[in-house]
Amino acid sequence: MKYKTLKGFQDILPPDILIWQNIETISRDVFRTYGYQEIRLPILESTDIFVRSIGETSDIVEKEMYTFQDKGGRSVTLRPEGTASFVRAYVEHHLYNHPAPQKYYYMGPMFRYERPQAYRYRQFYQIGAEAMGVEDPKLDAEIISMLTKILSGIGLKELNFELTSIGCKNCRPDYRDALKNFLRDKLNSFCSDCQRRYDLNPLRILDCKVPDCISSRQGAPQVIDYLCADCKKHFDGLRHYLDILKVPHSITPNLVRGLDYYTKTAFEVTSESLGSQKAVAAGGRYDGLVDEFGGPPTPGIGFAIGMERIIPLIKDSMKPSEGPDLFICCMGQYAYEEALALAEQLRARRLWVEINYDDSSLKSQMRKGNRIGAKHVIVIGEDEVRNEVAVIKDMITGTETQSRLEAQELVKIIKAGS
RNA sequence: GUGAGUGUAGCUCAGCCGGUUAGAGCAUCUGACUGUGGCUCAGAGGGUCGGGGGUUCGAAUCCCCUCACUCACCCCA
Numbered sequence: 001m002k003y004k005t006l007k008g009f010q011d012i013l014p015p016d017i018l019i020w021q022n023i024e025t026i027s028r029d030v031f032r033t034y035g036y037q038e039i040r041l042p043i044l045e046s047t048d049i050f051v052r053s054i055g056e057t058s059d060i061v062e063k064e065m066y067t068f069q070d071k072g073g074r075s076v077t078l079r080p081e082g083t084a085s086f087v088r089a090y091v092e093h094h095l096y097n098h099p100a101p102q103k104y105y106y107m108g109p110m111f112r113y114e115r116p117q118a119y120r121y122r123q124f125y126q127i128g129a130e131a132m133g134v135e136d137p138k139l140d141a142e143i144i145s146m147l148t149k150i151l152s153g154i155g156l157k158e159l160n161f162e163l164t165s166i167g168c169k170n171c172r173p174d175y176r177d178a179l180k181n182f183l184r185d186k187l188n189s190f191c192s193d194c195q196r197r198y199d200l201n202p203l204r205i206l207d208c209k210v211p212d213c214i215s216s217r218q219g220a221p222q223v224i225d226y227l228c229a230d231c232k233k234h235f236d237g238l239r240h241y242l243d244i245l246k247v248p249h250s251i252t253p254n255l256v257r258g259l260d261y262y263t264k265t266a267f268e269v270t271s272e273s274l275g276s277q278k279a280v281a282a283g284g285r286y287d288g289l290v291d292e293f294g295g296p297p298t299p300g301i302g303f304a305i306g307m308e309r310i311i312p313l314i315k316d317s318m319k320p321s322e323g324p325d326l327f328i329c330c331m332g333q334y335a336y337e338e339a340l341a342l343a344e345q346l347r348a349r350r351l352w353v354e355i356n357y358d359d360s361s362l363k364s365q366m367r368k369g370n371r372i373g374a375k376h377v378i379v380i381g382e383d384e385v386r387n388e389v390a391v392i393k394d395m396i397t398g399t400e401t402q403s404r405l406e407a408q409e410l411v412k413i414i415k416a417g418s
Numbered sequence: 419g420u421g422a423g424u425g426u427a428g429c430u431c432a433g434c435c436g437g438u439u440a441g442a443g444c445a446u447c448u449g450a451c452u453g454u455g456g457c458u459c460a461g462a463g464g465g466u467c468g469g470g471g472g473u474u475c476g477a478a479u480c481c482c483c484u485c486a487c488u489c490a491c492c493c494c495a
Contacts, residue, residue: 007486059493063419081495110495115419117489126495193492204493258494268495279495306495331453362453370455371446381453395455 008122047075053084055260078111091295100133130302141241162252165235175226206254323373329365331381345407
């Protein structure tokens with residue numbers, strides 16, 4: 001094969017595309033009821049937008065970005081995630097001048113140059129939401145509740161909802177120090193990855209799956225115990241409101257986020273039936289990011305759902321089957337002329353109509369009507385054209401009904417049958 | 419970037435101790451049934467056996483290299 005998609009990229013074809021559309025429709029409907037409006041952002045941005053927000057030492061920036069020079073010599077990057085672009089747009093269009101909270105959602109592709117594996121692609125799709133301008137945990141609870149509504153609306157079951165607070169720029173350094181102090185003298189009992197993480201991102205040691213590391217980190221200090229008064233109050237408030245909204249959740253203190261901009265609330269939704277890449281959605285609060293982009297200090301919170309992660313979970317239950325409302329079999333030249341015109345009239349009445357295009361036998365045409373899943377088939381030949389009457393066959397029940405060769409009556413029969 | 423596994427028809431796979439023209443099921447198309455689908459039967463089309471090199475009289479099969487895919491690590495939606 002000469003040409004094929006790039007590694008980690010994929011075509012999405014029918015009938016799978018119907019599942020995608022279905023998920024998008026359900027999501028839009030939930031967003032609408034919570035007052036979230038769609039925003040469409042460019043896929044390509046200036047590189048420093050991501051470097052500044054995601055963090056220079058994060059894995060995404062260090063090794064996963066699709067970065068290149070455009071013809072003007074500028075460094076540009078295919079977006080690896082949505083929030084940075086969104087905040088850029090929020091500041092650029094002075095959206096902070098509108099009444100808070102400002103609520104937006106987006107859906108579209110993201111790009112990360114990673115080694116592909118199960119449920120992980122280099123171009124992957126996210127449905128994301130961002131809410132700006134409210135610091136109160138009531139908003140956190142609401143957006144999290146909305147996320148669970150979307151996921152359950154899509155039909156996902158048995159998900160784990162993990163929640164924590166990772167503090168703010170005031171209390172997180174204290175925790176980081178406490179953790180490093182705890183780890184310092186027992187570092188050689190950790191794996192080589194963890195020893196590297198010690199300087200780079202010590203919080204991630206808490207997430208390591210190596211058994212020795214798990215036992216060695218027993219008794220390590222937890223973020224939650226180091227939250228400042230403000231962060232603690234926020235976190236307690238969030239848990240209270242989540243209880244009121246009956247959003248089931250578990251506290252996972254060592255939940256680690258890969259992006260530098262998160263503050264306070266961080267959460268992740270996972271599925272055990274996925275394999276190694278099991279996060280289906282994740283998000284958190286980013287109260288310093290607008291500031292960072294040159295806007296007025298504005299709190300924000302958001303999440304993103306990974307399309308490729310949720311589709312395998314619902315593929316079996318969401319099996320769309322579609323076929324034409326009517327397939328027209330034609331015998332002879334006059335019949336084709338009649339059929340073409342008739343098809344147009346029926347399509348104008350919102351029916352999906354297919355006609356046969358070659359002079360194959362009636363049997364072969366019927367077979368085709370059946371194969372493509374037509375709900376009804378009509379045969380038009382010389383007699384039918386002359387008498388303006390034809391037999392329309394219901395392909396599910398097999399019953400035949402006589403009808404005048406005329407759009408209105410045909411529509412009535414077809415709609416009654418389906 | 420690291421490690422392991424797999425590459426034969428559109429799809430799922432058999433064939434692999436080397437041996438005539440590379441198979442099956444499903445799918446597609448046609449016919450049996452000259453104007454009525456599904457079931458059945460018959461037939462047809464569709465392959466550089468991932469690519470290159472080597473061993474050999476002879477390679478899908480054995481050896482080397484390479485590419486692609488998959489899974490896992492790292493990390494993440």
